[in-house]
Amino acid sequence: MSRNHLSGALVLTFGNAVKMLVQFALVPILARMLGPEAYGLAALVMPFILFVNLFADAGLEKAVARSDQSDGAFVSTAFWLSGLLGLGLCLIMAALAGVVLWRDPATAIAPVMLGLLPVLAMSALCAVPNGLVIRSSRLKTFAAADIVSTLVSGVVAIVLAMNHFGVWALVWQQNVLWFLRLTIISCFSGLRPKFVFELRSVSPHLIFAISTLGIGVVEFLARSFDNVLIGWTIGPAALGVYAMGYQLIRAPELLVAGPVYASLFSAFVSNADDPIALAKAYKTAMRAVVQICTPLLAGLALVADLALPPILGAKWAVTIPVVQWLAITGLVLCVWTVIGALLVGIGRPQIQLRSSLWMAATTILGISIGATTRSPVVVAAAVSIAMCIAIGPMLKRAAEVTRTRVVDLFWALRGPIFGAATMAAVTFALRPNLGGLHDLTQLGVLMLANASAYLLVLWAANPEAASEDLRSVNDLLRRRPALA
Template sequence: MGQHAAGAGARLAAPPARSGRAAVSLAGVRGRRGFDPAALGALALSGSNVLRMGVQLAMLPILARLVGPSEYGLVALAVPFVLFCNMLADAGMSQALARRQEVTTELESTVFWLAGGLGLALSVLACALAWPLALVLDQPRLPWLIMALSPILVMSGLTAVANARVIREGRFGVFAGGDFISTVASAAVALTAALNGAGAWSLVAQQLTMWVCKFAWVNLNARPRIRRYFRPSEVRDLVRFGVHSVGANLSDFVSRNVDNLIVGGVLGTVALGYYAMAYQIVRVPDLIISGPLYLYVFTAVSRAAHDGARGKAADLAVSALRLASSVLAPTFVGLAIISPLAVALVLGEKWHDAAPVLTHLTAAGFGFAHCFVMGAILMGLGRSHLQFRMTALAGATTIGTIAVTARFGVETASAAIGSAILLVMLAYLEVLARDLRIPRRRLLGAFLPGLAGAAVMAGALFAAEPLLASLPDLARLVAMIALGGAVYGAVVLALARGRLIDDARRFARAHAKGAAPSAVPEAV
């Protein structure tokens, strides 16, 4: 539940710019090395996310059994509140700074001190508001959990500049190491605490350890050159972009987290435990696939937009959606089919009621993941105001849907959320088609290979289910996954192999030929 950590990369000596400050382009570096570091970095990040998710999935049933639904639900009330404040920690300047073509040491220093101070102020505010929130939700243990999690806000603010540097330079591979290290360390801490009966505090310790590792990694490896310099006029244009970015982040947070507060308040912590566990599982494909793809799409579209190549940006948008849906469609359809068996086998019988919730939420996971990719396109185009509007729509839709349906039970609410987010995804496609000035059917057509393959896969799995019924649960689960993957792969390769290869090549050319964003300057 955190931002990516940044890592090491070659620091470049920079000649003085016109203003007497320094800046340098990475285009020459890419040409000399003969490969696309951004593509390799995105692949490394995706691979690291697979390993990271493997560790988390291995830990999930252990922690679920040791902690239990009630304690898990209590932490699920505390974490969204802290992460809500975290959306404000850098005032949206991190992503704005990542889009800058030239960056000075003075600008980075101003952003560093401003974001760090804002993070500290938000940490104090979160501690102060924890007690009234506990009274409203009737959870007396909640304030102590929120206060323990509040240092995350300070660390997030102080990491903004380093994260922007890594994104700007396209060194996505360094995120991979930070994510993996923080996951392993936090899992070890959580397991140790849970085995010693820490309950909810084991999950709090997991979050704190994860953020401490990321904070240390990003700042040690990105090495921003921070001076005792602070001039607000340096960041005016960043703040203008950042206002919409913050609004988009807040709305996105609302659409992904406030439903926890409503479910917990209406149905109690046990039902929230089922809902939060299912939601965490449907976020796994999003984190593995959409996160790395966001960075890769964002930088490619940013370069196309900087060059004024609207046609190239439209092609990249279609390619991004086709590549994303080709991976996400079978993942979420398959998860919906195997969820009853997987929940019983992995989480245990006391989580039995989470299975139908998980089945319903896979639709929301599919929609959220594609909205995330389309958000990367809009932000790369510089359309932060459109991204703000769309995430606001998603947030309002989520709150309204869950508020109306929660009283009918967690299963009904989950099904309603899934349907609502799919409608938001269609609205995203409409906005994207209008901004890029391309036919809607062109964007919709990007989903056809993935959805067609997923439909055939689902039919094959349902047909094979009676034949597999006599197998032990674990063998049946493995057989279903293997069969589904084989059928889907055969269908998609037959339908769209050439187009998917062209899509990958289009992104490689965008990163290889585009004018790369500038590296962080050396002091002169």
């Protein structure tokens, strides 16, 4: 990747780091106030909202990001179209909530669905501004929007939870978050929509948009079907336990892989016609993401029994084995983010769609088998096993389009692979000798030992790559690039 793309990734990662720190500070506070039942109810409703929300975007964000047009009919038409789609989908979701309420007048699900309707409209209106920000590389905008919206919405959630609003604290948190995000991104995206609605200006981009929409739908089913199935078969409380575990293991993806997506997408678009540069960008991006996410997820799995009880409280203890199993899923999701940015960035969304269908089918099968046991721990294990099976063909397809070999990719990733194994060995060697210490003291010792071991192995396994990464970061710090 170029220095410009890497600097953009660092800006986004910094913004998301602040966002994640705030969210992690909120988790123990809200978890203790609300409990698994409220979290489970919100986790049961959100997949329906997010699924419908996919159609509000309709793939327009990525179409705008790849477009060469700076303004005019295409951008304006795409903006009004996304707004109309959002409004229509709000009406559909409201009707669905009415059906749920009619079938069960005592249900708490329908009111929560209605309370989250504004999220649909606001997220739809974000599609075109998001695309403009990605295209112009004004990535500081995303960082600012994430930080401000997370801070303010978190304060709102805490105040409402303290006043016994229950699940509605989470509902209002989402509404405030999306309102602030829409406002900030729209103001700094340069979007100035005109009263123009020409579908013919959008039609050249429809194939790409529809393909990316299909990818989003399939990936959503693969990632969120577990919440729906667990909620309906086992109940909101069990879903709350699983959803909390899933939220924790997604932290590395949200902190690193998610923010990096915009920069990776831009880098792959720039190198799409240069096979050598594309292959190098792919391996570099994969190595960077994996070597950061691996110690976070491996470390969380190894010390979950020490880290989670002080944070979440005793009533969340059952989440520990769920987190340990789902850590594998977390790493697969980080890898999939890089592959997704690659395939869409080079204009091959059809390949990603087929890969996503395979991923969804495999994951849903695993979830269905695990749900028959009515245990969130077994479901977590089934999801992780299914994810490992699903990612193999995806790595193969990515290797084909970049003209590389999967074995070469694994060799490039030898540092984090050996590093994770060393972390496990260090943990198992030290734990028996730390039994007399307080849990938090044990946690601190293990974190320090594992971090040191991982960094040493990372350097020893691939000193050339480690030196290159250090030089790149040092150059960026010296240059202090100013992003518009």
